[in-house]
Amino acid sequence: MCEQFCEALLSAGYQGDLHRDEAGKLLAATDNSVYQVTPALVLAPLNGMDLDIIGRVAASPAFERLALTARGGGTGTNGQALTNAIVIDTSRHMTRVLAFNAEARTVRVEPGVVLAQLNAYLAEHGLTFPAQISTASRATIGGMVSTDACGKGSRIYGKTGDYVESLNLILSRGGTISARTYTAEELDAAAHAGDAGTQLAQELRALVSPVRESVEAVFPRISRSLTGYDIQRAFPADGAVHLQRLIAGSEGTLAIIRDITLRVVPIPTVKKLVVVRYPSLDEALSDCQRILTHGPSAIETLDEKLYALARNDATWTQVRHAMEGDTPPEHPLVTNFVEFLGDSESEVDARITGFVESLREVNQIQGHYVANASQEQKQLWGVRSRGVGLLARADGPRKPIAFVEDTVVPPEHLPAYIKAFRAILDRHGVDYGMFGHVDAGCLHVRPALDMTQESDARLLRTITEEVVALVKQYGGLLWGEHGKGYRGEFTRDFFGNDLYPVLGEIKRLFDPNNRMNPGKIVTPRPDIAAVAAIDAVPFRGTIDGEVPASIRQQWTKAFECNGNGVCFDWDTSVPICPSYKVTRDRVQSPKGRAALLREWLRVKQANDRDRLQIVEQQLMQSMQGCLGCNACASQCPVHVSIPELRSRFLETYYRTHGWPLRERLLGNMERVLSVTRRLPWLFNPLLGARPVRRLAERRLGVIDSPLLSQPSFEQRIAKGYRQPRRSRGSVALLLDPYTSSFDAAVPEAAVALLRALNFEVSTIAAIPSGKAAHVHGMREKAAQQSQAVLRTVASLARRQVPVIALEPSVALFLRQDCGHAELGDAAGKILLLNEWLAGLGLDTGVPTIAGDEQTYGLLAHCTEITAIPTTGESWRDLFRSFGLLLQPEPVGCCGMAGTYGHLVENQERSKKLYAMSWQRHVAHYGERLLATGFSCRCQVGRLGGFRPRHPVEVLAQRALGLSQDASSSSA
Numbered sequence: 001m002c003e004q005f006c007e008a009l010l011s012a013g014y015q016g017d018l019h020r021d022e023a024g025k026l027l028a029a030t031d032n033s034v035y036q037v038t039p040a041l042v043l044a045p046l047n048g049m050d051l052d053i054i055g056r057v058a059a060s061p062a063f064e065r066l067a068l069t070a071r072g073g074g075t076g077t078n079g080q081a082l083t084n085a086i087v088i089d090t091s092r093h094m095t096r097v098l099a100f101n102a103e104a105r106t107v108r109v110e111p112g113v114v115l116a117q118l119n120a121y122l123a124e125h126g127l128t129f130p131a132q133i134s135t136a137s138r139a140t141i142g143g144m145v146s147t148d149a150c151g152k153g154s155r156i157y158g159k160t161g162d163y164v165e166s167l168n169l170i171l172s173r174g175g176t177i178s179a180r181t182y183t184a185e186e187l188d189a190a191a192h193a194g195d196a197g198t199q200l201a202q203e204l205r206a207l208v209s210p211v212r213e214s215v216e217a218v219f220p221r222i223s224r225s226l227t228g229y230d231i232q233r234a235f236p237a238d239g240a241v242h243l244q245r246l247i248a249g250s251e252g253t254l255a256i257i258r259d260i261t262l263r264v265v266p267i268p269t270v271k272k273l274v275v276v277r278y279p280s281l282d283e284a285l286s287d288c289q290r291i292l293t294h295g296p297s298a299i300e301t302l303d304e305k306l307y308a309l310a311r312n313d314a315t316w317t318q319v320r321h322a323m324e325g326d327t328p329p330e331h332p333l334v335t336n337f338v339e340f341l342g343d344s345e346s347e348v349d350a351r352i353t354g355f356v357e358s359l360r361e362v363n364q365i366q367g368h369y370v371a372n373a374s375q376e377q378k379q380l381w382g383v384r385s386r387g388v389g390l391l392a393r394a395d396g397p398r399k400p401i402a403f404v405e406d407t408v409v410p411p412e413h414l415p416a417y418i419k420a421f422r423a424i425l426d427r428h429g430v431d432y433g434m435f436g437h438v439d440a441g442c443l444h445v446r447p448a449l450d451m452t453q454e455s456d457a458r459l460l461r462t463i464t465e466e467v468v469a470l471v472k473q474y475g476g477l478l479w480g481e482h483g484k485g486y487r488g489e490f491t492r493d494f495f496g497n498d499l500y501p502v503l504g505e506i507k508r509l510f511d512p513n514n515r516m517n518p519g520k521i522v523t524p525r526p527d528i529a530a531v532a533a534i535d536a537v538p539f540r541g542t543i544d545g546e547v548p549a550s551i552r553q554q555w556t557k558a559f560e561c562n563g564n565g566v567c568f569d570w571d572t573s574v575p576i577c578p579s580y581k582v583t584r585d586r587v588q589s590p591k592g593r594a595a596l597l598r599e600w601l602r603v604k605q606a607n608d609r610d611r612l613q614i615v616e617q618q619l620m621q622s623m624q625g626c627l628g629c630n631a632c633a634s635q636c637p638v639h640v641s642i643p644e645l646r647s648r649f650l651e652t653y654y655r656t657h658g659w660p661l662r663e664r665l666l667g668n669m670e671r672v673l674s675v676t677r678r679l680p681w682l683f684n685p686l687l688g689a690r691p692v693r694r695l696a697e698r699r700l701g702v703i704d705s706p707l708l709s710q711p712s713f714e715q716r717i718a719k720g721y722r723q724p725r726r727s728r729g730s731v732a733l734l735l736d737p738y739t740s741s742f743d744a745a746v747p748e749a750a751v752a753l754l755r756a757l758n759f760e761v762s763t764i765a766a767i768p769s770g771k772a773a774h775v776h777g778m779r780e781k782a783a784q785q786s787q788a789v790l791r792t793v794a795s796l797a798r799r800q801v802p803v804i805a806l807e808p809s810v811a812l813f814l815r816q817d818c819g820h821a822e823l824g825d826a827a828g829k830i831l832l833l834n835e836w837l838a839g840l841g842l843d844t845g846v847p848t849i850a851g852d853e854q855t856y857g858l859l860a861h862c863t864e865i866t867a868i869p870t871t872g873e874s875w876r877d878l879f880r881s882f883g884l885l886l887q888p889e890p891v892g893c894c895g896m897a898g899t900y901g902h903l904v905e906n907q908e909r910s911k912k913l914y915a916m917s918w919q920r921h922v923a924h925y926g927e928r929l930l931a932t933g934f935s936c937r938c939q940v941g942r943l944g945g946f947r948p949r950h951p952v953e954v955l956a957q958r959a960l961g962l963s964q965d966a967s968s969s970s971a
Helices: 002-011 022-027 048-059 115-123 141-147 184-189 196-218 243-247 281-286 288-292 304-310 316-324 345-359 374-385 387-392 411-427 454-473 485-510 540-544 549-554 556-560 578-583 590-606 609-624 642-657 661-667 669-676 680-688 690-700 713-717 745-756 771-775 779-798 808-817 833-838 862-867 871-881 904-928 934-943 951-970
Strands: 017-019 041-044 068-071 086-089 097-101 106-109 164-170 176-179 256-263 270-278 298-302 334-342 368-371 432-437 442-449 730-734 760-764 803-805 830-832 855-859 885-888 929-931
Touching: 002 017, 002 041, 002 048, 017 022, 022 041, 022 590, 022 609, 048 086, 048 164, 048 256, 068 141, 068 256, 097 115, 106 115, 115 141, 141 256, 164 243, 176 196, 176 243, 184 196, 196 243, 196 485, 270 281, 270 316, 270 345, 270 374, 281 288, 281 298, 281 334, 281 411, 288 298, 288 334, 288 411, 298 304, 298 374, 304 316, 304 334, 304 387, 304 432, 316 368, 316 374, 334 345, 334 374, 345 368, 368 374, 374 387, 387 432, 387 442, 411 432, 411 442, 411 454, 442 454, 454 485, 540 590, 549 556, 549 590, 556 590, 556 642, 578 904, 590 609, 590 642, 609 642, 642 771, 642 779, 661 669, 661 690, 661 771, 669 771, 680 690, 713 745, 730 745, 730 779, 745 760, 745 951, 760 779, 771 779, 771 808, 779 803, 779 808, 803 808, 803 833, 808 830, 808 862, 830 833, 833 871, 855 871, 855 904, 855 951, 862 871, 871 885, 871 951, 904 929, 904 934, 929 934
Parallel strands: 041 086, 068 086, 730 760, 730 803, 803 830, 855 885, 855 929
Antiparallel strands: 017 041, 097 106, 106 256, 164 176, 164 256, 270 334, 270 368, 298 334, 298 432, 432 442
C-alpha cells in the first residue's frame, strides 16, 4: 500500500522526500521516550503545498485506511509522534517564517520552525515567543503546539496554546480549515451557512455546551490545567469557540498543522537570576512558597543528583562559583534558581535586594549568588536545560527515564506530594533525579530503570499506576507539560466518565476513521480501536536487549544515546552537529549514527545476511558523512563520541572488506609526513605539479592538498633562538605532524613567544600521534603511535616539565581518546598553549591598544571550544595582557575537519558549512582574523583567499616588539 501511495503522491506533484529506506524509518522510530516503533514510511514535505497533496491523496478511497502522524523535533518523552503507520516529518524542510507583523505582534510560521530559531528572528524586533522549554534548540513550533508545551516562567507566561492566534489545518478527509476564534455572534449568524471551519465549530459547541458545568467541576484549579482537548479554554461560557485552543495539546490526533500564527510579546528589558543553595530537596521545596511572595518570574529546582552530575560537566568551571560558592561543600547541594524580570535595572535590583535580605531569616540556606550579566545567566540556565541529559549520564545500566516526569500539583502541595512520590520510588528500590518548575507545581521526576530487563520494564506500569493515584489525591495531573503520548489510557482517570465520551465525539467530528495519530489520547468509537496501553508498545530496551549484554558493553555509548536530540541544534554558530546542519538529514547526526549502530549490532545477532548488508551500507554512508569534530563527545549530555564509535566500526568493517587504497594512505599520513616534511624542496614540486594533482583527484578523490612548509620548522629554528639569560623554567613544546609539516610558522612563533617570556623551550619531535590512523579505523596502529607520544610526555611530567601543544585536534585526541589507555594519565598532562599561559597570570603592564580597527577576531577550532568552553576567554585575556584586543566569535565547523574537506565527494557540504558559519566573520575581520585550528586555516586559505594567523603568531610578534622596546630603553 505504501508503494502505491508514494507513486500517487509523486503523480500529484509531491516534491518532498520519501524515506522507505531502513535508516530513514529507523530515525523516526524513536524519540526521547522508552519506546521504539518503526513506521511504514517517512515523508518530509518541502512546504504547505506538499502537505496539501498528502492530505488529498490520503483522503482518496484507495488510501482511506492509511494512518498519518505528524512529527516535529522528535523530542517527545512519551512516544507522542511514534507510529507504525506513515510519519510526516516537518522538521527537515518546513522551517520558514512566512509572515511577520511587528505592529500586531504576530508571526506566521511553518510547523518545522525551531523555537530558538524563531526567537532569534524575533529578537531583531525586540520580541519573543515566551513559552520557554529546555529543548528550545531543536523543538519545533508544530510540536510545541501539538503538546501545548511550556516550561520556565509558565506561571507568568502560560503555555504555547495561550499564544496561538490561528492554525491552518489539513483534515483526515482532505479538506483544510482555519482553526481560530469563532465568536458566539459569528456562529449564531451562520446557523445555516458558513465554511467548513465555522460548521465544525458549531458542531463542537453543540457537543460541549451541555457538559460545561461538568468541565468546571472536573478541571483542576492549577495554572497548567489539562493539556490536550482543552475543552475548558476552547469553549468558554460566552458561547465562543477557540478552535485553535482545542488543537493545542491534541498531539496530531485531530488534524495536521499546515502553518501557525502566533502572538508574541516584548523581550523583558531586565533579567537577573539568584541562585539559592540548600542542604536538601525538602528545604528547597519548602522555601518556594515564601520565595513566591517576592514576585519572581520563575523558580527552578535542581536536586542533589543533578548537582553532582553537573560538577563533571564541561561547563562546570563557568558556573561553579554560583552553584557552590568559594568552598566546595562536603555534600551535594540542592539549588533554587530564582529569576526576576522587570522594565528597569532599579526595579529589578530593588526586588532582588529585598529577596536577598529575606534569605538571612532562613536558617537552612547555605549561601546564594546573584547573576547580573546575561552571559552568566545563560551559562547557569544551560545547566538547568541540560538536566535531562545530565541524569542520563548516571552510572550503571539503570538510567533515569521519562514516564511520570511531568506530573503537576498545586504548588502549595508540592513538598508533601514529592515526599510521598519519593516514598513510592524508594519502596521499589528505584533511584531517581528531580528538577523542574516548582513555582508551577511541576517537578520533573525520572526514575532509573534498565529497560532491557523484564523486571524493570514491569515496574513502569506499577509505578505509573501508583503515581496516578497519588497525583489525583493531591488534586493534580499526570501530564502537566509534555503531553500524553502513550499515556492516553489514563485520560479517563482525569476527565472522568462523563467527559471522557465527549472527547471521543470530538475526535469523531475531526477524524471519524481514527487515521490521525491513532492510539493516542482517545478513539472516535470504542469499536474501532483502543488507545494504546503504556506497556503494549514496543520498548526500545526490549529491542536493544536482543544484543547480548557483553556486546552492548563494548558499544556502550551507542546504547546510552537516549534521543534527547541535542545534536539537532539549529544554530549554525553552535558546533554540534555539522553533518546534520548541512544536510538537515537526521541519519547524518550522532543520534542517527548511534541508532544505526544499534540496529547493525542487532541484525548481526539475527544472522539475517540480506538485511545486514543493507543496514551496514547505510551505516557506512552515515559514518562517512561524519566530520569527526567530536563536538558530540562533550556537547551530547551522555557524551556519545561518534568519532570513537566510527573508528571502531571502520575497524570492524575494513577487517572484513579490506581497507581501500585511499583509506590506507590517509591512515598512514602522519608516518609519511615525518619523512616528507624535512624535505619540502624535494616533495613540493612533485605534490604541486598539475598532473600529480589531477591524478590524486581522479584516482584517490583528494583535492586541494596543502604544500609542505618551506623552510621547514627545523630550518627555521636552526636560524638561532638563544635560551633566556634569566630562565623562568623549562617547557616542552609538543610538535604535531600537521602544523610542523604544513604551517611551520606557528610552532616557530610559539618557540619565539615562550623564549621572549624567558622560558627554556625544548621540542618533542613530530612523530605520529595516532590520530590519522584512529580516524580511518587502524586502531592498533593508532594505539601504538599515541602510546609512543605519551611515553615521552610521561617522562617529562615526572621531571615536572610542562608539555604544551598547539593543534587542538591532536592535543584533544590524545586527551579524550587516549585518556583511558595505558599511560592515560600522561594524556591529561598535555595542555594547549592558551591553557598553560592562562595559568601563569601574565601581566606585562602594557596599555591596551583601543579602537575597533585594532580588534582581532578569533575563530577557535570546534573540537576545542566544545571540550574547553573557556577557550575564547583565555585567549582574550592573554591578548589583553599584551595590550591587544581580541573578540572570540561563536562559530560552528569551518567544513574542512582534517581531510574531510579535501575529499571530492564532500566539496558541496564543505563549502556550504564554511558559508553557513565562517564566511561572514572572514569578511568582517579580514587579515585580523585568527584561527587556532590548522584545518580551519586551510579552509579559509582556499575559500577566503588568505591564510589567517594563529593567535600565537600575533602574541609572538607583540612580545618580540615589547622586548626590543625594553632593550632600547635600557640601552
